[in-house]
Amino acid sequence: MLTREELASFHENGYILVRGLLSPEEAEEYRSESHALAARLSAQGNIDATWGSARAAVAGAQDTKIMHCHNVQFFSASFTRLLVNEKLTSVASDVIGSPNVQLHHTKMFIKPPEKGSPFPMHQDAPYFPHDRHSMIAAICHFDDAPIEKGCVRVVPGSHKLGILEHSKEGGWHLPFDQYPISSAVPCEAKKGDVLFFSYLTIHGSGINVSNEARTTLLIQMRDPEDPPSVKTHESRGQGMMLRGFDPLSTPRGVE
Numbered sequence: 421m422l423t424r425e426e427l428a429s430f431h432e433n434g435y436i437l438v439r440g441l442l443s444p445e446e447a448e449e450y451r452s453e454s455h456a457l458a459a460r461l462s463a464q465g466n467i468d469a470t471w472g473s474a475r476a477a478v479a480g481a482q483d484t485k486i487m488h489c490h491n492v493q494f495f496s497a498s499f500t501r502l503l504v505n506e507k508l509t510s511v512a513s514d515v516i517g518s519p520n521v522q523l524h525h526t527k528m529f530i531k532p533p534e535k536g537s538p539f540p541m542h543q544d545a546p547y548f549p550h551d552r553h554s555m556i557a558a559i560c561h562f563d564d565a566p567i568e569k570g571c572v573r574v575v576p577g578s579h580k581l582g583i584l585e586h587s588k589e590g591g592w593h594l595p596f597d598q599y600p601i602s603s604a605v606p607c608e609a610k611k612g613d614v615l616f617f618s619y620l621t622i623h624g625s626g627i628n629v630s631n632e633a634r635t636t637l638l639i640q641m642r643d644p645e646d647p648p649s650v651k652t653h654e655s656r657g658q659g660m661m662l663r664g665f666d667p668l669s670t671p672r673g674v675e
């Protein structure tokens with residue numbers, strides 16, 4: 421659970437980096453699972469998820485790559501256990517402001533050494549707007565993410581701006597000149613750290629130019645009483661309860 425000061429900081433800045441939420445051993449296990457999954461999937465096809473806008477926005481991003489898998493809990497039981505980890509869901513509950521925490525989706529990213537793709541600055545909200553803006557992301561770091569590995573960067577306080585107009589070209593993104601990645605605050609992380617931020621918080625990340633991969637799992641969660649404003653971005657597993665219960669459940673959902 422967060423302290424009163426940490427929660428106030430989240431509300432003021434729109435993000436909080438929780439140090440050592442996972443132990444180094446837990447992080448290492450999830451790192452191995454992530455790389456094993458990426459190897460299995462890569463053997464069957466291309467799992468690069470580099471945004472077209474990343475190539476356009478960032479010098480040096482022309483031949484970068486990022487290995488990716490959506491909804492990893494359908495690929496390995498180890499990730500299912502992480503989703504309901506008490507340490508994770510108790511902080512999620514604090515920042516969402518509800519005892520009930522519902523899954524939206526998960527995304528594993530491996531930024532490979534020397535050429536790991538960047539993400540232009542954006543809010544997540546345009547992808548899947550919700551009426552009460554309770555949606556958060558928790559980025560779990562399975563290895564260290566210093567600046568040179570392309571750590572996540574944020575614009576503190578930007579969650580207070582509401583949903584901004586984005587370009588949809590090559591992935592939703594904000595104007596490159598107005599929001600350069602380099603001017604955002606780097607959230608350098610150690611393995612086991614988890615970065616929580618509102619889906620309204622402007623964020624992005626630079627290229628991994630180091631000689632090690634950057635391995636993360638992004639878990640998007642919401643208050644189950646915060647309905648989607650539009651029917652979009654639906655995926656397998658969406659609506660799974662990670663903590664508490666769904667006060668809006670009806671017999672229609674029972675099969």
Ligand SMILES: O=C(O)CCC(=O)C(=O)O
Nearest residue numbers: 529539571572623624625
């Ligand atoms: O992992 C990162 O560097 C950023 C990911 C991100 O911004 C996103 O998936 O929306």
